[in-house]
Amino acid sequence: MKQQTTRANYKHFLPLQTRWADNDIYGHVNNVAYYSYFDTIVNEYLIASGALDIHEGAVIGLVVETGCKYFAPLEFPQKLDGALRVARIGNSSVRYELAIFKQGDDAPAAEGHFVHVYVDRETRRPASLPADLRSALEKIVA
Known part of the structure; x- marks a missing residue:
């Protein structure tokens, strides 16, 4: 990630809620959460x-x-919005x-990325993205 973004940079949102178990001894959401x-x-x-x-794909x-880059602490209880783009x-x-x-903030508390490699369920060898998966991904390309 090059720099901190805003909500406008993302295509899909999911409401989230911090959980009691997300907090660490320092009183904020631990990085693994x-x-x-x-x-x-x-x-x-x-x-x-x-x-x-x-289950069957x-x-x-x-x-x-x-x-992941962290910009502001989160804690329990807090309502959050998760944002996604490809x-x-x-x-x-x-x-x-x-x-x-x-929830309600325009600047993220954290930004991150991850890379999925899609593989055949049985052989665990790389597999081409199925058409329906590719279509869903293309809808949220940045």
Whole structure:
């Protein structure tokens, strides 16, 4: 991610709620919770779009790279908005860019990315993105 973005830079939003277990000893959401939020945002979009069958689909996405920048602390209880866009679609991979906003804020508390490589469920070898998955991804390209 090059620089901090705003809500206007994202295509898909998902309301989130911090959980009691997200806070760490310092009273703010621990860094590992952000990755759980990111995973939730991406998979909710793909499942709701009909592009990912997590139980029976021929291909599955494996995370091969992640990153996150933190700009403002979050804590329990807080309502959040998760934001998603696609930065790059390859033959078998996609780079997602995400942000976590305090509900009502225009600047993100955190921004991150992760890369999925889609593989055959059985062989775990890279597989071309199925047409329905590619179509869903193209709808949220930045």
